[in-house]
Amino acid sequence: MLLIVIVLTFLLLESASGDAVDAYLLSIGGGDATVAQSLRQAYGLDQSMLARLWLYISSLSRLDLGWSVAFDRPVLLLVLERLPNTLLLMGSATALAFGLGSALGIVAGAKPESASDRVLSTVSLILYAIPSFWLGLVLSIVFAVQLRWLPTSGIETIASGKTGLTRAADIASHLVLPVGALALIYTALFLRVMRAGMADVWALDFVLFARSKGLSRSRIVLRHVARNALLPLVTMLGLQSAAMLGGSVVIESIFAVPGFGRLAQEAVSGRDAPLLMGIILVSAVLVICINLVIDLLYAALDPRVGASEPAA
Amino acid sequence: MRRIRNLMKTPEGMAGFGILATLILVALFAPVLSPGDPLRIAGDPLLAPFVDPAFPLGTDRLGRDVLAGIIHGTRTSLAVGIAAAIAAIAIGLCVGLAAGFAGGLVEEALMRVVDAFQIVPSFLLALAFVSVIGASVPVVVLAIALGAWADPARLTRAQVLSIRERDYVAAARVIGMHPVEIAWKEILPNALPPVLALSAIIVAAAILTEAALSFLGLGDPNIVTWGSMIAEGRNVLRSSPSLSIFPGIALVVTVIGVYLLSEGFGKTLAGSEA
Numbered sequence: 089m090l091l092i093v094i095v096l097t098f099l100l101l102e103s104a105s106g107d108a109v110d111a112y113l114l115s116i117g118g119g120d121a122t123v124a125q126s127l128r129q130a131y132g133l134d135q136s137m138l139a140r141l142w143l144y145i146s147s148l149s150r151l152d153l154g155w156s157v158a159f160d161r162p163v164l165l166l167v168l169e170r171l172p173n174t175l176l177l178m179g180s181a182t183a184l185a186f187g188l189g190s191a192l193g194i195v196a197g198a199k200p201e202s203a204s205d206r207v208l209s210t211v212s213l214i215l216y217a218i219p220s221f222w223l224g225l226v227l228s229i230v231f232a233v234q235l236r237w238l239p240t241s242g243i244e245t246i247a248s249g250k251t252g253l254t255r256a257a258d259i260a261s262h263l264v265l266p267v268g269a270l271a272l273i274y275t276a277l278f279l280r281v282m283r284a285g286m287a288d289v290w291a292l293d294f295v296l297f298a299r300s301k302g303l304s305r306s307r308i309v310l311r312h313v314a315r316n317a318l319l320p321l322v323t324m325l326g327l328q329s330a331a332m333l334g335g336s337v338v339i340e341s342i343f344a345v346p347g348f349g350r351l352a353q354e355a356v357s358g359r360d361a362p363l364l365m366g367i368i369l370v371s372a373v374l375v376i377c378i379n380l381v382i383d384l385l386y387a388a389l390d391p392r393v394g395a396s397e398p399a400a
Numbered sequence: 401m402r403r404i405r406n407l408m409k410t411p412e413g414m415a416g417f418g419i420l421a422t423l424i425l426v427a428l429f430a431p432v433l434s435p436g437d438p439l440r441i442a443g444d445p446l447l448a449p450f451v452d453p454a455f456p457l458g459t460d461r462l463g464r465d466v467l468a469g470i471i472h473g474t475r476t477s478l479a480v481g482i483a484a485a486i487a488a489i490a491i492g493l494c495v496g497l498a499a500g501f502a503g504g505l506v507e508e509a510l511m512r513v514v515d516a517f518q519i520v521p522s523f524l525l526a527l528a529f530v531s532v533i534g535a536s537v538p539v540v541v542l543a544i545a546l547g548a549w550a551d552p553a554r555l556t557r558a559q560v561l562s563i564r565e566r567d568y569v570a571a572a573r574v575i576g577m578h579p580v581e582i583a584w585k586e587i588l589p590n591a592l593p594p595v596l597a598l599s600a601i602i603v604a605a606a607i608l609t610e611a612a613l614s615f616l617g618l619g620d621p622n623i624v625t626w627g628s629m630i631a632e633g634r635n636v637l638r639s640s641p642s643l644s645i646f647p648g649i650a651l652v653v654t655v656i657g658v659y660l661l662s663e664g665f666g667k668t669l670a671g672s673e674a
Contacts, residue, residue: 213656213659213660213663214652214656216659217604217652217655217656217659218648218652218655219608219611219612219648219651219652219655221611221612221615221630222611222630222644222648222651222652225630225634225637225644225648226644226645226648228637229637229641229644229645233637233638233641330518330519330520330521330522331521331522331523333521333524334521334522334523334524335523337521337523337524337527337616338523338612338615338616341616352524352527352528353527353616356527356528356531356618357531359531364528364531367524368520368524368525368528371520371521371524372516372519372520375519375520375521376519379519
């Protein structure tokens with residue numbers, strides 16, 4: 089499967105008019121044809137397409153993602169350098185969205201068609217329609233520009249010399265706005281899925297049985313209904329991981345978080361094909377890993393999913 | 401026609417239909433509502449909103465009319481959103497139909513390609529695609545469709561697999577219909593409704609993706625879009641935040657309209673099955 093991703097992205101980037109050498113020459117103010125020729129030779133850009141595809145795949149198998157033309161550094165190093173910031177951003181946003189979304193979903197789904205359900209459903213519909221980059225801008229206008237509570241951009245205060253806990257607190261305060269902007273939309277999504285799932289479970293026989301046993305309402309809601317409605321939510325978590333990674337590209341560029349997504353944007357503006365390819369590949373690997381974890385989690389949550397079934 | 405009437409009976413459907421109908425009218429009559437090029441310099445730069453009756457929503461850094469931009473931006477958003485969704489569903493239907501109907505090695509190969517497209521973040525893919533080929537409206541449409549066709553393909557295949565075994569398909573095979581004719585006339589119409597139900601979500605996602613792309617400066621520079629207006633306003637975010645806020649509100653209203661319509665559709669579909 090990864091091989092298909094490799095070939096497809098390679099073909100896509102191959103169809104570009106103009107290569108990294110063109111972009112580089114443009115940025116240094118032009119150069120003559122012999123310079124361009126020797127540069128192309130150095131980067132192997134003068135060989136045939138198939139030869140380069142083979143070269144690329146064989147070097148990938150040695151975990152060599154190539155050399156970034158724009159940064160003049162190995163792609164793997166660049167990606168690994170930026171990845172923790174994005175994982176931090178995505179991880180906290182996912183945790184927040186999952187926790188808040190499922191909690192509010194339980195409140196809404198505890199009594200379908202009640203007033204609290206209506207209000208929460210409407211609010212989540214509106215939230216779900218908000219583009220995350222715009223939400224990010226509005227949040228930064230309110231909390232960073234008007235109220236001055238939080239920093240507008242970056243991942244930590246530059247050259248602050250902070251260490252240990254103060255540094256962690258500094259990073260946390262920089263992350264509040266981007267995490268909020270990314271998480272709110274997914275909170276709405278998880279809320280809706282949780283609520284819909286609970287509405288379905290309410291109609292099932294075992295809930296009726298639990299009721300006739302005389303169990304308390306809160307126990308039925310939490311132990312019987314919510315627990316079963318949580319499963320589709322976990323599935324959703326895996327499905328959305330790719331979208332969330334894409335969403336963090338925009339969020340990172342708004343809040344100037346030096347992460348993976350911002351690297352993608354820099355690769356685009358630098359016409360840095362090896363870097364862009366590396367980013368797409370690493371993100372695909374990341375999504376596969378996340379889904380693997382989700383599958384394992386699923387088996388732990390739902391005893392019906394046996395170990396005999398192969399993980400998709 | 402009956403579907404539409406049923407749709408109007410649900411409050412969500414009616415609200416969504418109302419919002420979208422208004423927006424489509426605005427998009428169609430944009431040249432009448434606000435004549436002239438929306439990118440031309442119309443007045444003094446950075447007029448505040450609600451001050452000058454000639455520019456109800458103010459002007460931007462270059463003195464371009466914000467209201468005119470929003471009116472003309474409706475065209476881009478709706479056109480790109482709908483075109484990308486149609487393209488994505490068309491590709492998805494073809495691939496899903498071929499995979500489900502052909503089976504065997506063809507199915508295996510096609511579904512692996514679908515897998516490949518599903519694990520690559522679609523926004524990254526669109527970003528790479530547009531940056532490689534160059535920004536213009538058809539390229540943006542294609543880029544968005546490229547990241548969105550995997551879901552309808554998967555759904556179509558699942559539908560085809562279940563329909564393929566039904567009795568009326570067997571009957572068609574017995575009377576000697578050509579496989580392509582069976583696929584086209586017997587299977588496709590029955591596999592279509594659930595896939596179409598997905599279309600509203602795809603339209604909404606496409607509108608949001610287009611906005612995000614043009615926000616990052618990867619839209620067509622000669623066409624006004626809400627995303628590029630937000631990006632332009634971002635330069636003066638501290639002094640006049642309204643420049644970014646108004647196009648954003650337009651975006652939110654559009655997407656809410658699409659979601660409401662799809663909720664209404666969902667309710668009528670559920671109602672007709674019950």
